[in-house]
Amino acid sequence: MDALSPSGEALSPHTVVAAAQAGLAAIRARRPRIHCITNSVAQAYTANALLAIGAIPSMTTSPDEIAAFAGSADGLLVNLGTLEPELRAVIATAIDAAAGAGRPWLLDPVFVDRSPPRAAFAREIAARRPTVIRANAAEIGALAPGEGPAALAARLGTVVAVTGEADRVTDGAKGFAIANGHPLMARVTAMGCAGAAITTAFLSVGAPPMVATAAALAVLGLAGEVAARTASGPGSFAIAYLDALDALTPDALADGARIKVLTPGDAS
Amino acid sequence: MDALSPSGEALSPHTVVAAAQAGLAAIRARRPRIHCITNSVAQAYTANALLAIGAIPSMTTSPDEIAAFAGSADGLLVNLGTLEPELRAVIATAIDAAAGAGRPWLLDPVFVDRSPPRAAFAREIAARRPTVIRANAAEIGALAPGEGPAALAARLGTVVAVTGEADRVTDGAKGFAIANGHPLMARVTAMGCAGAAITTAFLSVGAPPMVATAAALAVLGLAGEVAARTASGPGSFAIAYLDALDALTPDALADGARIKVLTPGDAS
Amino acid sequence: MDALSPSGEALSPHTVVAAAQAGLAAIRARRPRIHCITNSVAQAYTANALLAIGAIPSMTTSPDEIAAFAGSADGLLVNLGTLEPELRAVIATAIDAAAGAGRPWLLDPVFVDRSPPRAAFAREIAARRPTVIRANAAEIGALAPGEGPAALAARLGTVVAVTGEADRVTDGAKGFAIANGHPLMARVTAMGCAGAAITTAFLSVGAPPMVATAAALAVLGLAGEVAARTASGPGSFAIAYLDALDALTPDALADGARIKVLTPGDAS
Numbered sequence: 001m002d003a004l005s006p007s008g009e010a011l012s013p014h015t016v017v018a019a020a021q022a023g024l025a026a027i028r029a030r031r032p033r034i035h036c037i038t039n040s041v042a043q044a045y046t047a048n049a050l051l052a053i054g055a056i057p058s059m060t061t062s063p064d065e066i067a068a069f070a071g072s073a074d075g076l077l078v079n080l081g082t083l084e085p086e087l088r089a090v091i092a093t094a095i096d097a098a099a100g101a102g103r104p105w106l107l108d109p110v111f112v113d114r115s116p117p118r119a120a121f122a123r124e125i126a127a128r129r130p131t132v133i134r135a136n137a138a139e140i141g142a143l144a145p146g147e148g149p150a151a152l153a154a155r156l157g158t159v160v161a162v163t164g165e166a167d168r169v170t171d172g173a174k175g176f177a178i179a180n181g182h183p184l185m186a187r188v189t190a191m192g193c194a195g196a197a198i199t200t201a202f203l204s205v206g207a208p209p210m211v212a213t214a215a216a217l218a219v220l221g222l223a224g225e226v227a228a229r230t231a232s233g234p235g236s237f238a239i240a241y242l243d244a245l246d247a248l249t250p251d252a253l254a255d256g257a258r259i260k261v262l263t264p265g266d267a268s
Numbered sequence: 269m270d271a272l273s274p275s276g277e278a279l280s281p282h283t284v285v286a287a288a289q290a291g292l293a294a295i296r297a298r299r300p301r302i303h304c305i306t307n308s309v310a311q312a313y314t315a316n317a318l319l320a321i322g323a324i325p326s327m328t329t330s331p332d333e334i335a336a337f338a339g340s341a342d343g344l345l346v347n348l349g350t351l352e353p354e355l356r357a358v359i360a361t362a363i364d365a366a367a368g369a370g371r372p373w374l375l376d377p378v379f380v381d382r383s384p385p386r387a388a389f390a391r392e393i394a395a396r397r398p399t400v401i402r403a404n405a406a407e408i409g410a411l412a413p414g415e416g417p418a419a420l421a422a423r424l425g426t427v428v429a430v431t432g433e434a435d436r437v438t439d440g441a442k443g444f445a446i447a448n449g450h451p452l453m454a455r456v457t458a459m460g461c462a463g464a465a466i467t468t469a470f471l472s473v474g475a476p477p478m479v480a481t482a483a484a485l486a487v488l489g490l491a492g493e494v495a496a497r498t499a500s501g502p503g504s505f506a507i508a509y510l511d512a513l514d515a516l517t518p519d520a521l522a523d524g525a526r527i528k529v530l531t532p533g534d535a536s
Numbered sequence: 537m538d539a540l541s542p543s544g545e546a547l548s549p550h551t552v553v554a555a556a557q558a559g560l561a562a563i564r565a566r567r568p569r570i571h572c573i574t575n576s577v578a579q580a581y582t583a584n585a586l587l588a589i590g591a592i593p594s595m596t597t598s599p600d601e602i603a604a605f606a607g608s609a610d611g612l613l614v615n616l617g618t619l620e621p622e623l624r625a626v627i628a629t630a631i632d633a634a635a636g637a638g639r640p641w642l643l644d645p646v647f648v649d650r651s652p653p654r655a656a657f658a659r660e661i662a663a664r665r666p667t668v669i670r671a672n673a674a675e676i677g678a679l680a681p682g683e684g685p686a687a688l689a690a691r692l693g694t695v696v697a698v699t700g701e702a703d704r705v706t707d708g709a710k711g712f713a714i715a716n717g718h719p720l721m722a723r724v725t726a727m728g729c730a731g732a733a734i735t736t737a738f739l740s741v742g743a744p745p746m747v748a749t750a751a752a753l754a755v756l757g758l759a760g761e762v763a764a765r766t767a768s769g770p771g772s773f774a775i776a777y778l779d780a781l782d783a784l785t786p787d788a789l790a791d792g793a794r795i796k797v798l799t800p801g802d803a804s
Contacts, residue, residue, distance in 0.1 A: 047457035062350055082601075188587065232783075233780070235774075235778025238584070246455070246503075311577040316771070326647070330620050332654075333653060508771065511772055
């Protein structure tokens, strides 16, 4: 895994903007299928967000079908939004299938800070080395107590994205901060789950994981800013957000993305 | 099952328009309850679409309750959007109850083209002779390999609706093509599942199945065209579609339905 | 449980308006977490309604997690929108945890009038003395045949809210009628479930249960009236309703709440 841009140039905000533009175009052209193991609260909005960005969702968690669906998808999202016992085996099978097929997969350890058994299970899953782990600071704290995102990323050889007022992405050595977003994003259920699914779509179309993740976070945050301009509240915001994902242009990304390169000290 | 209109006149586009107008009025007046066995991704939008057209949804899949709910409903939707093992017995019980009560039921074999075990189960269900099978071309191909919709309909004595850019409905001998619709319909999750539920509502109010199915497809496609006029993207389209189902008038159907009668050669 | 307002004054419509204003401010300031055991049809809209009013939803039904989530929440909603066998034990555990922690909990016995096994289970749950039982008249009839809401409330020492064209709340002796609302509220799935969750949020911030319940019903009905002013149909209404919950002001409550005090004869 290499933190340089595909052309080998040094990391810069422009690297991320270019990856966001290229990733958006590639998703719209190739329509990757992202298989999502996610909780029932988040399923419909996640599916609509994937469709809005140009990807195709699939969502079965049937034990008879999971290997076929996850193994033939272009990327896999593992969201731990609930911990139904029958899901544990399904998740393991799905990861085997996706990893075996060389596909990227993302772990979203939702609410592990509120549930010790869920945190324990999330640590087992993280040990499988997801392409990306995406979580808020409290969840990272429960997943890797005392360790911090950069050390977690370095230990596992994965990319860690910590969402918050500014999002941060790191591979353990280098990183980006993305300042896009809007407070209404915290007032809509499944907004983070949908963002994780869209990040998986960006991972599936080829940029290196750290750059692809930063690109996805810029796209998500910018769509939130666009949606907030026309929304009258959290209900209309959730709908306008889907429209904004669909309408986002390369120029809007160039103008609106707010990205900083993090030095090793910042990224920890 | 008879492909003529209720009054015995020969099939014509007008037959379908009249059935759409009468069906819409009957659904709004009688408020049929449609029991839906469907996946969790599709449940809320399907319920809202049924409410928007004037019907009442029910959705339990509890083994203790399914016979009572399905047997007392006015129609049953069986959507195979997932294949959780515990659903197989529930589906069989629901079909027994609905068929035993003389109610119409519709099979929507979602994604059978991507899952061999789901296709095998769908073939078992199809052998129970649903009133209508509704699927896209790839799903029909997996359900009845090499057979084609007209032969499938004739063999089972059922109506087969193949959705696509133009929808086609056949009873094996005759049929209709319905050219209504809009590309945004493919950008919203559960749009097809909701359409299948509304088709079941049209089946429940009395027109012969082939005509009722064609009528429902005209209503669904026309609502999509209306919604697209005010939508700003897939998010607002999904919402405007529910408003359009609620607002559709007999005149809009007469003006907007685009229906062709298929000859036996066309229908295969 | 005392039907007087917190300051000991006699019940009046103003008691409820003041509780609605204070409750709304408290929810927005304290952000209570409401744990919801509810059916998959209702989950996303219920979560979005809680977020719109200012509360935080959680929704797991995992047996490994339910005690921790329900016991640490500020209130618990038990919605019987389906009766999956594995939910019965989860519900019992959740009630033990919430009641043990001294938290309010609300029972919403959805569709018990259509399912005898569900009604039997709801009677067991009601015997645990929920803080509030919220249902329509048919559901109350199935839950407590021949008894009526006031007698049910008196027998259990609970508050019973009967929703309908006008909502009624009683503790068995006294009560309120709330005339706010709009017919479009019956055309959106999960509107009642979301209302029950918001009622639980009002219970969690401190007013006596009968007053808090009446306050919540006034808020819900008034938001429906506000939403209907801009909606074009049931789809846009559901979205505008979330915006209205977010935007509701103390002045709008003072101007718009339509509350009557019921005498013992009215309340039965």
